[in-house]
Amino acid sequence: MPFTIIVSLAFIILTDFLFGYRLKKWFQKKGFKTIYLLHSLLFILCVLVIPWVMSKTESPERHLWTSQLIAVIFLFYVPKLLYLVLYGLGYLFKKHLPSLFHIVDFAARGIAIILFIVQLYSITGGRYNYKITNVEVPVTHLPASFDGFKIVQLSDIHLGSYGKNYKGISRLVEEVNGLHPDLIVFTGDMVNNMASEMPHWIPVLRQLHAPYGKYAVTGNHDYGHYVRWDSREAREENMRQFYKNMQAMGFHMLDNTHVPLTCQHDTLWLAGVENWGNPPFPRYGKLDEALRGLSPEAPVILLSHDPSHWRGEVLSHPIPLTLSGHTHAMQAGIQIGNWEWSPSKYFYPEYDGLYREGKQYLHVSRGQGFIGYPGRVGLRPVITQITLKQETE
Structure with a gap:
């Protein structure tokens, strides 16, 4: 300091x-x-x-x-x-x-x-000017009944940065519900540091709706590591309260586990890991544990907060699509048509948008919230609707 x-x-x-x-x-x-x-x-x-x-x-x-x-x-x-x-x-x-x-x-x-x-x-106003992007992703072994399945990805809301200004989050909820997604996922960093940031937002975020539910994973900020706690017990109590608040918001937490999504006797698997990042960020994610019991041919969508995990571990597993956040695209950049630049690219090879290696895809959301600097310069906060498509030869 x-x-x-x-x-x-x-x-x-x-x-x-x-x-x-x-x-x-x-x-x-x-x-x-x-x-x-x-x-x-x-x-x-x-x-x-x-x-x-x-x-x-x-x-x-x-x-x-x-x-x-x-x-x-x-x-x-x-x-x-x-x-x-x-x-x-x-x-x-x-x-x-x-x-x-x-x-x-x-x-x-x-x-x-x-x-x-x-x-x-x-x-x-710019920090609340959400951009809705639509992305189609071909998924290996995707069942026919899930062709066209729509997922809205949210990430890095950082509730503590809003105080009690309900304008931005309320608008976010309206925008997402207006898309009528089949599934809503959240890829980490709901808070800046503390579970006490969350209670007055529970009635707002509980209004997010999707037929297949809402699922989430933890990000590095969700663990309270950036706070000087009076005791280990206080930190652990904060974590328990965080999970309780996420549940009250209607989110099912995927901590190194997976769940089935079924449609017309077909199954799509949604897996999630705790934060896995390069130092100094924690590595609590256990990918093998999250995938335990799934066959290599199973169609899996993985939620993992830090995109570094994709090259660090995920690519060595048959996971067709990984959804991440974390980078914020550094809340600054320039976008002209399909061309985009952000200083974030010098820290993360995959920092915003869709990336591909063979038949495996990674989508990185630059998120909706902000931390530190309370704004977004050049690159708007984004709400991404991902449409799953059957792979074509």
């Missing part, structure tokens, strides 16, 4: 010093220097307040306040930083191509303003 605070303070001070240099003509105006200095001191205070808030008694509210402070810092300093980088590039041409320098400077100002507006939208 101290290192992060030092780096953040250095970033703000250096950014404001360089940005202030660009505004030096304005400093001649009465009161401007004082206003600019107070502006910088305010954000320095924000950085210093964050560890103080985090040191208080564990509660969902502290993470909500931290998230809001992070939003304010990002809102003002990311556009500033981008402007300074572009201005610095243009400055290289100032001596020999002054006209190009002025063009770059003007463009940098416009881009920074646009980024400010985009960020402002992302933390006000």
